[in-house]
Amino acid sequence: LLIDSYKSCVMDFAQLDVSLFPVQLPRFSPLILEHAGKTVTALPVHPELAPRSESPESYIVRLIQAYPQDNSPDMVAVCAVPPCDMLPLLETNWLERFCAALPEEIALTVPSRFLKEAELFVPAYIPSGISYAGANQRNMQDYMQAHPCVQNVYSRMMHVSCTVNQCRGDKARKKAAREKLWEAQTGGA
Incomplete structure (x- = not known):
């Protein structure tokens, strides 16, 4: 983009x-x-x-x-x-x-x-x-901008994603953190 x-x-x-x-x-x-x-x-x-x-x-x-x-x-x-x-x-x-x-x-x-x-x-x-x-035309991004609660959830997900991606040195720990993040983002938690 x-x-x-x-x-x-x-x-x-x-x-x-x-x-x-x-x-x-x-x-x-x-x-x-x-x-x-x-x-x-x-x-x-x-x-x-x-x-x-x-x-x-x-x-x-x-x-x-x-x-x-x-x-x-x-x-x-x-x-x-x-x-x-x-x-x-x-x-x-x-x-x-x-x-x-x-x-x-x-x-x-x-x-x-x-x-x-x-x-x-x-x-x-x-x-x-x-x-x-x-x-x-309406899309998901427009929906997020119109509803502050959804925007806050997205911002939190981006923050956690950035934090996970900054994990250095321990590949197993980083992989486990990404899997937990993906699980949380699908609503499975």
């Missing part, structure tokens, strides 16, 4: 198109994605919020209208500007005028700083190769 690949490359976050986010989740919240005990943060990229041929002031108005009104500090909108559109913005000093016109309620930041300061991440699962646009 992608999470394993990201973690093996020592990457802690990804910027994903918001159309990949599950439809039932907030569109401006960072997500925490988990697979087999490894986590990656996903920041929503909003292609519709990229600057067009408009003044910085009208762009700011459009940003404020698109953003949810609760003004939670842990909400973010990544506005990606395609390289072909960047040159006209630089030539017309659009970025300087934009920064000068920014109101206090909009803060510019970089992903690493935002991730250090953010406190609330929405747990989610994004299957590989799936676009959630208009889809109502």
Whole structure:
């Protein structure tokens, strides 16, 4: 899965198109994605919020209208500007005028700083190769995210699994621990 690949490359976050986010989740919240005990943060990229041929002031108005009104500090909108559109913005000093016109309620930041300061991440699962646009697909991961009790059981299983896998030196003891873990996970206990 992608999470394993990201973690093996020592990457802690990804910027994903918001159309990949599950439809039932907030569109401006960072997500925490988990697979087999490894986590990656996903920041929503909003292609519709990229600057067009408009003044910085009208762009700011459009940003404020698109953003949810609760003004939670842990909400973010990544506005990606395609390289072909960047040159006209630089030539017309659009970025300087934009920064000068920014109101206090909009803060510019970089992903690493935002991730250090953010406190609330929405747990989610994004299957590989799936676009959630208009889809109502449900799976086991969605069930776990919706029910905290099931998520707690899964977290406990992952903790015990990691603890068992850290057992070094005694192969018989590690094998016995894995067998007991598998027995407990099947509900046999």
